[in-house]
Amino acid sequence: MGALPLSESCQNTVNTRDPSKTFDDAPRPLGRTGGPGPGPGAAPPDAPAPPPTVGAMGRRNGPRRRTGARPRARALPLAGALLLVAALLGGCATDPPVPATPGGGSEVDGSGRPVTLTVGVYGTFGLKEAGLYDTYMRLHPDVAIRQTSLARADVYYPQLLTHLTAGAGLADIQAVEVGNIAEVVDTQAGRLVDLAHAPGVEESAFLPWKWAQARTDDGRVLGLGTDIGPLAVCYRKDHFAAAGLPTDREEVGRLWAGDWRKYLETGRRFAGRAPEGVAFTDSASGVMAAVISGANPRYYDAEGRLVVATNPAVRAAWDLGAEFARYGLTARLQQFTPDWDQGFAQGRFASIACPAWMLGYIQDKGGPDGEGRWDIAAAPRPGNWGGSFLVVPAAGTHVAEAAELAAWLTAPEQQAVLFERRGSFPSAEAAFGLPQVRNARHPYFGDAPVGRIYSAAAMGVPVAPVGPKDGLVNTILSDTGMLQVDQTGRSPDSAWRAAMKAIDNALDR
Amino acid sequence: MAEDVVERALAPAVPAGGARRDRLGRLRSRAAPYALVAPFFLLFGAFGLFPLVATAWTSLFRVELTAPEAREWVGAHNYARLLTDEFFWNALANTVLIGLLATVPQLLIALGAAHLLDARLRGRLFFRVAALAPYATSVAAATLVFALFYGRDQGMVNWAIGLIGLDPVDWQNGPWASKFAVASIVIWRWTGYNALIYLAAMQTIPPELYEAAALDGASRGRRFWHVTLPGLRPALAFTGIVSTIGAVQLFGEPLLFSSGAGASGGADHQYQTLGLYLYEQGWVNLHLGRAAAIAWAMLLLLVVVFGLVRLGRGKGVRR
Numbered sequence: 001m002g003a004l005p006l007s008e009s010c011q012n013t014v015n016t017r018d019p020s021k022t023f024d025d026a027p028r029p030l031g032r033t034g035g036p037g038p039g040p041g042a043a044p045p046d047a048p049a050p051p052p053t054v055g056a057m058g059r060r061n062g063p064r065r066r067t068g069a070r071p072r073a074r075a076l077p078l079a080g081a082l083l084l085v086a087a088l089l090g091g092c093a094t095d096p097p098v099p100a101t102p103g104g105g106s107e108v109d110g111s112g113r114p115v116t117l118t119v120g121v122y123g124t125f126g127l128k129e130a131g132l133y134d135t136y137m138r139l140h141p142d143v144a145i146r147q148t149s150l151a152r153a154d155v156y157y158p159q160l161l162t163h164l165t166a167g168a169g170l171a172d173i174q175a176v177e178v179g180n181i182a183e184v185v186d187t188q189a190g191r192l193v194d195l196a197h198a199p200g201v202e203e204s205a206f207l208p209w210k211w212a213q214a215r216t217d218d219g220r221v222l223g224l225g226t227d228i229g230p231l232a233v234c235y236r237k238d239h240f241a242a243a244g245l246p247t248d249r250e251e252v253g254r255l256w257a258g259d260w261r262k263y264l265e266t267g268r269r270f271a272g273r274a275p276e277g278v279a280f281t282d283s284a285s286g287v288m289a290a291v292i293s294g295a296n297p298r299y300y301d302a303e304g305r306l307v308v309a310t311n312p313a314v315r316a317a318w319d320l321g322a323e324f325a326r327y328g329l330t331a332r333l334q335q336f337t338p339d340w341d342q343g344f345a346q347g348r349f350a351s352i353a354c355p356a357w358m359l360g361y362i363q364d365k366g367g368p369d370g371e372g373r374w375d376i377a378a379a380p381r382p383g384n385w386g387g388s389f390l391v392v393p394a395a396g397t398h399v400a401e402a403a404e405l406a407a408w409l410t411a412p413e414q415q416a417v418l419f420e421r422r423g424s425f426p427s428a429e430a431a432f433g434l435p436q437v438r439n440a441r442h443p444y445f446g447d448a449p450v451g452r453i454y455s456a457a458a459m460g461v462p463v464a465p466v467g468p469k470d471g472l473v474n475t476i477l478s479d480t481g482m483l484q485v486d487q488t489g490r491s492p493d494s495a496w497r498a499a500m501k502a503i504d505n506a507l508d509r
Numbered sequence: 510m511a512e513d514v515v516e517r518a519l520a521p522a523v524p525a526g527g528a529r530r531d532r533l534g535r536l537r538s539r540a541a542p543y544a545l546v547a548p549f550f551l552l553f554g555a556f557g558l559f560p561l562v563a564t565a566w567t568s569l570f571r572v573e574l575t576a577p578e579a580r581e582w583v584g585a586h587n588y589a590r591l592l593t594d595e596f597f598w599n600a601l602a603n604t605v606l607i608g609l610l611a612t613v614p615q616l617l618i619a620l621g622a623a624h625l626l627d628a629r630l631r632g633r634l635f636f637r638v639a640a641l642a643p644y645a646t647s648v649a650a651a652t653l654v655f656a657l658f659y660g661r662d663q664g665m666v667n668w669a670i671g672l673i674g675l676d677p678v679d680w681q682n683g684p685w686a687s688k689f690a691v692a693s694i695v696i697w698r699w700t701g702y703n704a705l706i707y708l709a710a711m712q713t714i715p716p717e718l719y720e721a722a723a724l725d726g727a728s729r730g731r732r733f734w735h736v737t738l739p740g741l742r743p744a745l746a747f748t749g750i751v752s753t754i755g756a757v758q759l760f761g762e763p764l765l766f767s768s769g770a771g772a773s774g775g776a777d778h779q780y781q782t783l784g785l786y787l788y789e790q791g792w793v794n795l796h797l798g799r800a801a802a803i804a805w806a807m808l809l810l811l812v813v814v815f816g817l818v819r820l821g822r823g824k825g826v827r828r
């Protein structure tokens with residue numbers, strides 16, 4: 001809306017042609033101001049061109065006006081102007097298009113293979129990067145796999161819903177984040193394929209809670225787990241040593257074993273002797289999310305009712321996060337922003353609750369300077385933060401082949417490869433015993449035995465019910481509520497009320 | 510009405526001949542203009558009118574993106590609840606405030622810049638193209654750069670005001686600071702565009718008027734006030750309308766201003782505009798009916814604003 005008056009006004013200011021001269025044998029336009037003028041292709045050669053550019057405007061009016069330019073003085077600025085325009089256009093062309101770019105397909109050309117399967121994912125999902133598609137195509141010469149990717153998960157999900165409800169535009173396999181899986185299972189069950197009995201799927205291979213998260217009430221399983229996000233605490237040995245805390249990962253783990261409040265106490269000890277400009281942790285929201293990730297129930301109870309406002313465990317996590325803010329133990333950063341990235345690079349905080357998938361991120365942002373300074377200790381209590389599923393839309397043309405591929409991609413052996421190459425921790429319990437997982441160590445984090453640490457964390461994760469709006473509630477608690485407590489000093493009670501109001505509005509309650 | 514005009518315009522063009530040929534020819538020449546304008550109206554119907562009507566229809570239902578086919582008639586409920594929706598009023602207030610913060614300085618600076626560009630100046634062409642450069646830059650690219658400038662810990666703006674001894678400002682979280690920062694992106698992008706429109710209008714003012722005014726002893730200031738400004742009236746009206754529409758629909762700049770905020774417009778929704786709130790309701794909260802109602806409320810807002818302006822102008826003329 002609003003486009004019509006704008007375009008008309010533009011036409012009126014630009015179109016300076018005399019309408020009577022436009023056509024000889026064709027009917028005249030309706031009037032001087034009515035409707036759009038004829039297209040540029042229709043203009044006869046003798047018609048004066050409308051002034052499309054700045055240069056033309058100056059030239060046309062130049063001789064008559066006191067602003068007439070001297071020819072000699074024009075060359076230089078003109079060249080400069082052209083250069084500027086060229087630079088800008090070049091800049092525009094190479095813009096990283098922030099929202100919604102369908103990413104590249106696979107390098108292997110699908111031509112010649114009878115079946116082409118597409119996999120729709122968000123972010124750098126890892127399946128392609130770990131080489132799993134290539135392996136599968138080697139094993140199945142009749143199948144070609146292409147991947148489409150959207151950079152942002154928050155753009156990906158509404159688009160997936162639109163495609164599902166329209167039954168068009170879908171990939172043969174689609175990724176779904178754990179924060180959305182309950183909603184997908186609740187509302188899209190009729191549009192997805194039951195994978196419980198697909199060839200190659202074994203329920204016993206998966207962690208029971210992961211399996212249950214994608215199961216409908218009538219026992220159909222609509223999504224196969226790829227990875228999970230078991231929780232640990234990553235910490236900087238140099239900062240801990242400077243503050244007089246132990247640096248050995250077993251000793252560090254014992255500092256806060258069993259209770260997140262001990263993590264707070266450790267933080268206060270750290271703050272007393274902290275190096276200049278180094279906070280104990282990155283953000284209050286990060287602490288809160290980590291504490292909630294180990295609670296049972298979390299935002300929904302077993303009957304599927306939203307209990308976020310009344311669940312004491314949520315409020316306790318909130319209060320603990322707020323205490324971190326109150327004592328100034330955080331670097332007051334927001335996770336997944338450029339400032340947070342720089343916080344890693346500059347070592348502005350000494351510890352962070354880190355799910356397995358965050359290790360690669362820390363390594364990426366921390367850079368070579370951080371190598372050997374970081375280490376990993378067990379979290380106070382086990383929890384799970386993040387993870388994904390693969391679903392197979394029923395509207396696809398190769399549903400059986402897609403189900404087979406989804407089963408293969410989520411089988412323990414492939415999950416182990418994904419962990420080895422990409423750090424996404426397996427949701428298949430059967431993968432924990434495979435050597436790639438059991439013996440895995442991470443060189444960037446002082447050769448920490450990540451396989452053992454995260455396996456132990458994964459086994460202790462409580463089986464809490466997931467709800468349809470888990471992801472949304474999580475975002476509002478962190479980015480609307482706790483962010484204000486942390487960054488603007490808003491009182492925890494007032495920010496809590498604001499967050500609850502925002503949740504009620506978002507969930508239409 | 511339009512037919513009359515067409516017929517009159519066509520009358521001399523119809524060739525003389527047999528009655529049959531005459532009828533055919535008349536038919537053809539009567540149909541031709543419609544055929545020629547048809548593409549526009551077809552496209553407008555598909556991409557302008559249909560979405561407008563479909564949005565209005567959707568706004569009368571309770572309908573979720575997860576199940577668009579399961580809609581429940583609620584009548585005007587989606588509109589009525591806007592009256593008590595504090596997030597809507599917050600977004601409306603933000604839209605008006607950011608609109609004022611952006612539009613007023615933008616048009617004033619544009620007027621001054623046009624005045625300068627109109628005068629003798631070395632490298633004038635360069636400045637004219639440079640004035641348009643921000644307009645040609647993509648919103649996303651520009652906003653991401655501004656977001657870096659306005660960073661709390663590492664931003665150049667805070668570094669600069671630190672040099673003159675001021676405390677750093679939290680440009681993301683400050684209720685006024687964030688609005689000002691978003692408005693500054695709008696000002697940067699659109700000032701040059703408006704300046705060029707003013708410049709074009711200034712160059713159509715006959716120099717004789719300035720000469721006559723100068724002969725009458727008018728100072729530079731009085732010449733600007735009594736000759737330039739009246740000559741710019743159509744251009745002022747045009748830029749005013751376009752800027753107002755742009756301000757009501759402001760979306761890209763606040764969406765990308767903070768990478769952590771998304772459609773929420775900041776932790777306390779401190780720079781969430783109506784456009785962002787619409788997007789949040791539709792594509793984050795998945796409530797299509799409520800989002801559609803917000804879209805129509807935005808259109809009504811524009812209608813009311815321009816209606817008031819018209820009323821006010823009518824009174825002014827009568828006086």
